[in-house]
Every structure is written in structure tokens, then in C-alpha cells.
Amino acid sequence: DAMVIQNPRYQVTQFGKPVTLSCSQTLNHNVMYWYQQKSSQAPKLLFHYYDKDFNNEADTPDNFQSRRPNTSFCFLDIRSPGLGDAAMYLCATSLGGDGNQPQHFGDGTRLSIL
Amino acid sequence: QKEVEQNSGPLSVPEGAIASLNCTYSDRGSQSFFWYRQYSGKSPELIMFIYSNGDKEDGRFTAQLNKASQYVSLLIRDSQPSDSATYLCASPGGSYIPTFGRGTSLIVHP
Numbered sequence: 324d325a326m327v328i329q330n331p332r333y334q335v336t337q338f339g340k341p342v343t344l345s346c347s348q349t350l351n352h353n354v355m356y357w358y359q360q361k362s363s364q365a366p367k368l369l370f371h372y373y374d375k376d377f378n379n380e381a382d383t384p385d386n387f388q389s390r391r392p393n394t395s396f397c398f399l400d401i402r403s404p405g406l407g408d409a410a411m412y413l414c415a416t417s418l419g420g421d422g423n424q425p426q427h428f429g430d431g432t433r434l435s436i437l
Numbered sequence: 438q439k440e441v442e443q444n445s446g447p448l449s450v451p452e453g454a455i456a457s458l459n460c461t462y463s464d465r466g467s468q469s470f471f472w473y474r475q476y477s478g479k480s481p482e483l484i485m486f487i488y489s490n491g492d493k494e495d496g497r498f499t500a501q502l503n504k505a506s507q508y509v510s511l512l513i514r515d516s517q518p519s520d521s522a523t524y525l526c527a528s529p530g531g532s533y534i535p536t537f538g539r540g541t542s543l544i545v546h547p
């Protein structure tokens with residue numbers, strides 16, 4: 324089945340130790356998104372790629388970086404995680420276009436900071 | 438700034454009842470809406486998509502859109518304990534970057 328796959332499902336890292344989360348898709352969608360979601364809050368968009376075009380949200384901390392080496396893969400790098408970065412990180416994809424295309428989410432990565 | 442508002446709840450209904458979840462939005466240009474269901478600790482899952490005024494039904498779920506009142510709702514008939522989750526309303530607002538509401542927590546008790 325076509326899908327969005329995130330690895331790992333759970334990630335524990337130490338305060339300040341860099342961490343990379345990965346996302347792959349077999350849907351051949353143009354757009355890939357990274358969201359941060361904390362308990363009882365709406366998903367917060369960090370970045371998105373439309374094909375190779377990278378778009379950073381204005382309030383995304385500089386500590387967060389992203390890479391999309393090809394259509395299928397996208398990575399989220401957190402250079403120096405702080406305690407406030409503990410959250411669920413969601414990768415999503417969509418066809419893009421005029422907004423009538425839904426997003427398809429991966430299962431998420433739960434990040435814990437020690 | 439586009440806003441999508443939802444009551445965070447929790448909304449508690451007995452098993453078998455109709456659960457009514459509501460969402461209001463600020464962007465009059467919004468043409469379509471998505472409803473996602475999110476179980477605790479899981480990712481959002483698309484359950485309904487509506488883009489025209491009126492009702493759209495899919496099994497036990499009915500989405501209702503009223504563009505004049507800038508209001509969209511999700512009705513769940515014959516609610517089951519397995520429907521207990523957070524329901525997120527999202528508006529694409531004419532782009533491929535949707536605005537999410539904070540979600541409404543639904544609890545269906547036996």
C-alpha cells in the first residue's frame with residue numbers, strides 16, 4: 324500500500340545532542356510537510372517542500388533544519404534539542420495544488436529529551 | 438490571519454447518541470474543509486472532506502458546511518466508544534497549506 328513512513332517511532336536524545344528524524348513516501352506526492360504537535364494542541368507547521376522548493380515558517384526556530392534529497396525522502400534535523408522540543412513530530416504529504424487535496428500523515432515520531 | 442476555531446471539549450456523549458462537533462472559520466474565501474480524527478498518541482487520519490454548502494454523508498459521519506455563517510460541523514451517529522478521539526477541523530483556505538483548529542476531544546461512554 325502507498326503510504327507515509329516515519330522512523331523511528333520513538334526517539335530519546337540528550338539535551339543538546341543532535342537528532343535526525345526521517346520520513347519517506349510512496350505516494351509520489353509533490354508536497355512534504357513537517358509538523359510539531361504538543362499535547363492538546365493543533366499541529367504546528369515547521370516547514371514544507373513543494374517539490375524542491377523549501378519553505379520555512381517564520382516562527383520555526385533556527386535549531387530546526389530540513390532536507391529533501393529526493394521526491395521520496397525528507398529529514399528533520401534538530402541541531403541542539405532543548406527540553407521544549409519534546410513533542411510528536413508528524414510528517415505529511417499532499418499533491419499540492421489548489422487546496423482540495425487532503426494531507427496524508429505518517430504515524431509520527433515521539434521525541435523525548437533527557 | 439486565517440483562523441479555525443474549535444471548542445477543545447471534552448465533549449462527552451453516551452454510546453448510541455449523536456455527537457456534534459463544531460468548527461468556525463474566519464477566512465470567507467475558504468472553499469473546503471477536512472475533518473481528521475486523532476487517537477491519543479497517534480497521527481491524524483482523514484475521515485471527511487466537504488467543499489460545498491450542505492451535507493455530506495459517509496456511513497455514520499455527516500459533515501455540514503454553511504459558508505454564509507462560516508460554520509462547519511461533523512455529526513457522528515450511533516456513537517461508539519471507539520469514536521473517542523480528538524477531531525481536528527482543517528481549512529486549506531485555497532492553498533495546499535491548511536490551517537488546523539486545536540481539535541475537540543470526544544469521549545463516548547458506555
